[in-house]
Amino acid sequence: MSPQLEYVLRTVEERGVRFVQLWFTDVLGSLKGFAITPAELESALEEGMTFDGSAIEGYSRVQESDMLAMPDPSTFEIVPWRGDDAPVARMFCDIQLLSGDAFDGDPRNVLRRNLGRAREHGYTFFAGPEIEYFYFRSATEPEPLDHAGFFDLTHTDIANELRRRTILTLEAMGIPVEYSFHENGPSQHEIDLRYTDALSMADNVMTFRMVVKRIASELGVHATFMPKPIAGAFGSGMHAHLSLFEGDVNAFHDAGDPHGLSKVGKHFVAGLLRHASEITAITNQTVNSYKRLIAGYEAPTYISWARNNESALVRVPNPKRGKESSTRVEFRSPDPACNPYLAFAVMLAAGMKGVEEGYDLPEEATNNIFEMTPAARIAAGIDLLPQSLAEALDVMEESELVADALGDHVFDYFIRNKRREWNSYKEQVTPWELDRYLGSL
């Protein structure tokens, strides 16, 4: 038995762990899982646990519904919210078919496959997200905590307490936090995670969403990662800071470049830009996502890059002097309702395509992009991001790059599922329409 497996078994025994939760993610990015007892753990680690995949969004067709969840022992953590008397642990799982082959519909497997391709070129992909979200009084109305009294705590007390508990829990689970602060919107918060390899980061984002929601509900509050819960207020994004390393060297850094960005870095940005529209359905996967991607709220709308412009799609921050390894590019369209495994996979695929094909980096956007007429923008070759989920799906459906990155199983399921979501939305008559048309038409 490998020392890693022995470590897990021994820790479960020593700490008196009662249940081990096996976590995995469906195609749409919801956390799924089931619990096993310590008695089942050893065989689970060695042979996997069988479960019915037909109940999981995007997993299996009925005729082959039994699948295996193989726990990844490197992700073994005691979950800190259960207390010391009956500790519970969790592991993320890789999903396999009964034959033992990796399952194409498992988002973790999709990301692994894309990371493997980058590794063939000698690159490791690192990601650090800035995650925004709101706290509301309930899950039915977007009513901010900042309004109205809340028990005997003032809103600052409860917001501080929520943030304190969240960060302590994240750190106890080995998810280091870089910054956290109150955002622009009422009751909106942002927590930035320290960069790590993209697979661990996708696991971290899943854990993060779970921790934030759980701690909020302990205090009787609802936390939401809905991209645009309040019209007229800022939406919630998940800006992703991305970099490639060749061993110990940041492949995006070049001391000889006036702005410190290497050729590889420029090609990567060019790849992100050229394929941005194709990957948008994945990075912004809900109908509501496109209500965030509008002008005026620091969300990107045009496919452009800049060093310092809060509205550009790709921002290239200047690294601090002496901190060359922090050279990175910031992709600003994703929102926190995405499936992080798939989102990191398509961002990597788009960037790597630019590196492999040596795409040229277009001109940096200047402020006057936003003052140009639509015709002038088209003449300058500056495109808009897709304006709706339907438009994003149309572009994605034509994309070889996305089909290749996701694999047929996930690609087909995703398009089918999201077309249904769009059709269901289309059938609605919204309050805005009633307000606008009922009286006058």
Add this chain to the structure above:
Amino acid sequence: MSEPILVFPDPPPALLVQTLDLGGYAWKAVGNAAIATANETTDGWGGAIIAADTDPEGALSLCRTLRKRDAVLEPLLMLVTGAQLGELGEREDLFDDFCLTPFHPQELEARLRHLMWRAGRGSAPELVEYGDLMLNLETYQAGLSGKPLDLTYMEYELLKFFATHPAKVFTREQLLSRVWGYEYYGGARTVDVHVRRLRAKLGEEHASLIQTVRSVGYRFGQTRAF
């Protein structure tokens, strides 16, 4: 424990060689401090036995050097004659235990075994202690001020390596090859990521146990006041 015990003088007394070999201890004879440093493996010495009967000056000078280093060499056992006993009084800091020579092999082995156990190198419960931090190498459990620390396997392995090699500076590559033990695809950045995770779990108060040594790597332990 595989790190060799440093033995002085070179060549050592025949009975000492025989006792160590019978006890299954790895050892290496050195003639002076310079040779001691030159022959030290990256894991350091597993302890030292300094016989002071034939060359008292050289023996004491070697003890002083070994105990003054950042990574204090311990445990250190001195072999002294009855006539030298009186001189030990003011040099308590230079050794952990002593044994009269000519010695009885069984007494020497018993003292050595006890010293090794106390230093966390013995075969009895393998405990590594550093300040508030405690690692039980047998049960894989780590604790801080008596409270269990929940670690992943690699975090545990890294902390164990640090705690058993305090005060030494390691580069990321060294840590990668010593702790991960193979060409891990994350490269040396993996080390940074795990150090950050460990610091987060150690908490604010103890995060500084793992110090970043600028443009070199990491060192474990309290900052020494010079």
